[in-house]
Amino acid sequence: MEPFTTHTGVGVPLRRSNVDTDQIIPAVYLKRVSRTGFADGLFAAWRADEQFVLNHNAFSAGSVLVAGPDFGTGSSREHAVWALADYGFRVVISSRFADIFRGNSGKQGLLAAQCEQADVEQLWKVLENDPGTEVTVDLAEKTVRAKDFQARFDIDDYTRWRLLEGLDDIALSLRHDAQIGAFEQARPAWKPVTTPA
Amino acid sequence: MGRTLAEKVWDAHVVRKGEGDEPDLLYIDLHLVHEVTSPQAFDGLRLAGRTVRRPDLTIATEDHNVPTTDIELPIADPVSRTQVDTLRRNCKEFGVRLHPMGDAEQGIVHVVGPQLGLTQPGTTVVCGDSHTSTHGAFGALAFGIGTSEVEHVLATQTLPLRPFKTMAITIDGALAPGVTAKDVILAVIAKIGTGGGQGYVLEYRGSAIEALSVEARMTVCNMSIEAGARAGMIAPDDTTFAYLKGRPHAPTGEQWDEAVAAWRELRTDDDATFDAEVRLDADELTPFVTWGTNPGQGLPLSGRVPDPEAIVDEHERVAAEKALSYMDLRPGTPLRDIRVDTVFLGSCTNGRIEDLRAAAEILRGHKVAGGVRMLVVPGSMRVREAAENEGLHKIFLEAGAEWRAAGCSMCLGMNPDQLAPGERSASTSNRNFEGRQGKGGRTHLVSPLVAAATAIRGTLSTPSDVN
Numbered sequence: 001m002e003p004f005t006t007h008t009g010v011g012v013p014l015r016r017s018n019v020d021t022d023q024i025i026p027a028v029y030l031k032r033v034s035r036t037g038f039a040d041g042l043f044a045a046w047r048a049d050e051q052f053v054l055n056h057n058a059f060s061a062g063s064v065l066v067a068g069p070d071f072g073t074g075s076s077r078e079h080a081v082w083a084l085a086d087y088g089f090r091v092v093i094s095s096r097f098a099d100i101f102r103g104n105s106g107k108q109g110l111l112a113a114q115c116e117q118a119d120v121e122q123l124w125k126v127l128e129n130d131p132g133t134e135v136t137v138d139l140a141e142k143t144v145r146a147k148d149f150q151a152r153f154d155i156d157d158y159t160r161w162r163l164l165e166g167l168d169d170i171a172l173s174l175r176h177d178a179q180i181g182a183f184e185q186a187r188p189a190w191k192p193v194t195t196p197a
Numbered sequence: 198m199g200r201t202l203a204e205k206v207w208d209a210h211v212v213r214k215g216e217g218d219e220p221d222l223l224y225i226d227l228h229l230v231h232e233v234t235s236p237q238a239f240d241g242l243r244l245a246g247r248t249v250r251r252p253d254l255t256i257a258t259e260d261h262n263v264p265t266t267d268i269e270l271p272i273a274d275p276v277s278r279t280q281v282d283t284l285r286r287n288c289k290e291f292g293v294r295l296h297p298m299g300d301a302e303q304g305i306v307h308v309v310g311p312q313l314g315l316t317q318p319g320t321t322v323v324c325g326d327s328h329t330s331t332h333g334a335f336g337a338l339a340f341g342i343g344t345s346e347v348e349h350v351l352a353t354q355t356l357p358l359r360p361f362k363t364m365a366i367t368i369d370g371a372l373a374p375g376v377t378a379k380d381v382i383l384a385v386i387a388k389i390g391t392g393g394g395q396g397y398v399l400e401y402r403g404s405a406i407e408a409l410s411v412e413a414r415m416t417v418c419n420m421s422i423e424a425g426a427r428a429g430m431i432a433p434d435d436t437t438f439a440y441l442k443g444r445p446h447a448p449t450g451e452q453w454d455e456a457v458a459a460w461r462e463l464r465t466d467d468d469a470t471f472d473a474e475v476r477l478d479a480d481e482l483t484p485f486v487t488w489g490t491n492p493g494q495g496l497p498l499s500g501r502v503p504d505p506e507a508i509v510d511e512h513e514r515v516a517a518e519k520a521l522s523y524m525d526l527r528p529g530t531p532l533r534d535i536r537v538d539t540v541f542l543g544s545c546t547n548g549r550i551e552d553l554r555a556a557a558e559i560l561r562g563h564k565v566a567g568g569v570r571m572l573v574v575p576g577s578m579r580v581r582e583a584a585e586n587e588g589l590h591k592i593f594l595e596a597g598a599e600w601r602a603a604g605c606s607m608c609l610g611m612n613p614d615q616l617a618p619g620e621r622s623a624s625t626s627n628r629n630f631e632g633r634q635g636k637g638g639r640t641h642l643v644s645p646l647v648a649a650a651t652a653i654r655g656t657l658s659t660p661s662d663v664n
Contacts, residue, residue, distance in 0.1 A: 017513075027609045027611045076329075195252075
C-alpha cells in the first residue's frame with residue numbers, strides 16, 4: 001500500500017446523508033473478479049442525472065469527497081472503496097461513517113476523515129461558492145484546509161499510523177504466527193469444522 | 198465486574214491483546230465465503246504466495262449471482278458465470294469446501310451455516326457480507342467484513358479488531374398475533390436510526406426475544422447492520438440447543454454435553470453494564486413497513502406516508518423529501534393504499550422454512566391479485582426440499598406465485614430477478630435502498646405475513662385485512 005501523508009485535490013460537495021454502498025456502486029457492477037475498473041460504476045444511478053455534482057466540469061476531476069452524515073452504510077462490499085479510489089478519490093470527509101466502510105477504506109489507502117457536521121456544512125459552502133476549489137488534507141496534522149477554511153478531523157491512531165507507513169495488515173498479523181498456533185492448540189475439541197463429518 | 202455476552206465471546210477469542218493503540222488480534226472460528234466478495238481475496242493470496250490457513254474452518258456457497266430458474270443450465274450472464282467459475286476454481290485450488298448451484302446444500306450463505314449446525318453459540322463467524330450478523334441469533338459474535346479482511350482471514354484465521362461497544366435492546370411483553378420478528382427489527386431500526394448502532398454490538402434480550410424461535414431470532418439479528426451495528430446477538434438457551442441438536446456439524450455424545458455446559462455460560466452477567474440501552478414494548482408493536490429508501494424510514498402499516506415538512510431535523514427532512522420523490526409517494530397517503538407490482542418472499546432475512554410456512558398459511562385458498570407477480574425464493578435448497586415435503590410449494594403455485602430455486606435473488610438483483618424501473622415491491626428482504634432490487638425499483642420492506650396478505654390484495658396489507 002502507498003503511504004498517505006498529505007493530499008491536495010479538488011473538493012466535491014455531496015449534499016446527501018445516508019449515502020449507502022448500493023448508491024456508491026450498484027450490485028450489478030460487483031460481478032468483476034479484479035480490483036480495478038470499478039470507476040464506471042461509481043454513483044452509477046446518480047451520474048445518469050446531468051445535474052449530479054460529478055457531472056459538473058469543475059468537480060468531475062475531484063479527489064476529496066465531502067459528504068453528509070452516515071456515509072457508506074449498508075453492504076460490506078469493498079467495491080465501494082475500490083470504485084471511489086478508481087475514480088480518483090483519495091479522501092472522503094463526513095461527520096459519520098458506517099463501520100465496515102471505514103474499515104475497508106483503511107485497508108485500501110482511502111482516507112475516511114471524520115469532521116464535525118458544522119465543519120462539513122462550512123466546507124460545502126466554500127466548495128459551492130467557488131467550484132474547483134482545492135482541499136488539502138494533512139494526515140500527520142489531522143487537518144483539512146480549503147482557502148480560509150480550516151478544521152481538524154478524527155481518525156483512529158492505529159489506522160493513521162498504518163496509512164502514514166503504508167503497512168499491510170496481513171504481514172503485521174503474521175508476525176504473531178506462533179501465538180495464533182498456540183491459540184489453535186488450546187481450542188476445545190468440540191468446536192465445529194467444515195470438513196464433512 | 199460482570200461482562201456482557203459479547204465481551205465474553207470476544208475475550209475467549211483474543212489471540213493477542215493489542216498494546217496501546219493497537220487492535221486485538223481475534224481468532225475466527227468460522228469463515229463463510231461466497232462468489233462476490235472473495236475473488237480479489239484469493240487473488241491476493243496467490244500474489245503473495247500465501248495459502249488458506251484453515252480450510253477446515255472455511256466453507257463456500259454460491260448465492261448472490263445464481264439464477265433461480267433453469268439452474269441445471271449454465272448461467273446465461275457471462276459476467277456472473279465468470280464470477281461463479283472463479284469461486285469454483287479458487288475453492289479447488291485452495292482446498293475449500295464448496296456447495297455449488299444444484300447441490301443439495303447450496304443456498305444463501307447465512308441460511309446454509311445455521312442449517313448445517315456450523316453456526317454455534319460462542320463462536321466468531323465472519324463473511325464478506327454485512328448480513329453475517331444473522332448468526333448472532335445463536336449467541337455467536339458474527340459480523341460482515343470487506344474483501345481485504347476476507348483475504349486476511351483466509352491467510353491468518355484472525356482479524357485485527359478493536360473491541361465493539363455494547364448496546365442492550367430490551368424487548369419485554371408479548372407480540373400480538375400477526376406481529377413477527379421482522380416487525381420487531383423494523384421498529385428497532387426506526388427507533389434508533391440507520392446510524393444508531395454504529396460501533397456497537399446489539400444484544401437483544403427480554404421476554405419477547407426469549408419467546409422467539411431460533412429462525413425468528415435470525416431475522417432480528419440479520420438486520421442489525423441496518424441500524425449501523427457491527428453485530429447483533431441473542432444469548433443461547435434451550436431453544437437454541439434444541440435447534441442445533443442433531444444437525445450435521447453439531448457436537449455429539451460427550452462433546453455435546455461439554456459444549457452445552459460451555460454454552461450455558463454465555464449470558465450477560467447480572468452486574469454487567471452496557472454502553473447504551475434501548476427499550477421497546479412488544480405489546481405495542483404492530484405490523485411495520487418502510488415507506489422510504491433506508492430501513493430506518495418505517496412506520497406501522499396502519500399509518501400514513503409522513504410529511505417531510507413536519508420533520509424538524511434538516512438532514513432527515515431532506516432525506517425524507519428525496520425518499521418520497523424516489524418512491525413516488527405523497528405525504529398523507531394511507532400506507533394501506535399503496536399498490537405493488539411485485540411481492541418477493543425470500544432472502545437471508547426471511548427465506549427460511551418458518552417464513553415460508555407463515556406466508557403459505559395466509560395464501561392457502563387465495564389467489565395472488567391480478568397484475569401482481571409473487572416470487573417465492575427459498576433461502577436454501579434444503580429449505581426448498583422441506584417446503585416441498587410439506588406441500589407448501591403447491592399452496593404457492595395454486596395461488597399463482599412462482600416457486601423458485603435458492604439464492605439471494607431479488608434481495609439485490611445480481612441475478613435476473615429484478616424490478617423494472619418504476620416497479621414497486623413488497624419485499625421480505627432487508628434493504629430498501631434506491632435501485633437495490635433493480636434500477637429505478639421501489640421497495641417496501643415487510644414481514645412474510647404482510648407479504649402474503651399484500652400479494653392477495655395488491656396493496657400493502659396485514660393478514661387481518663384478508664378475509
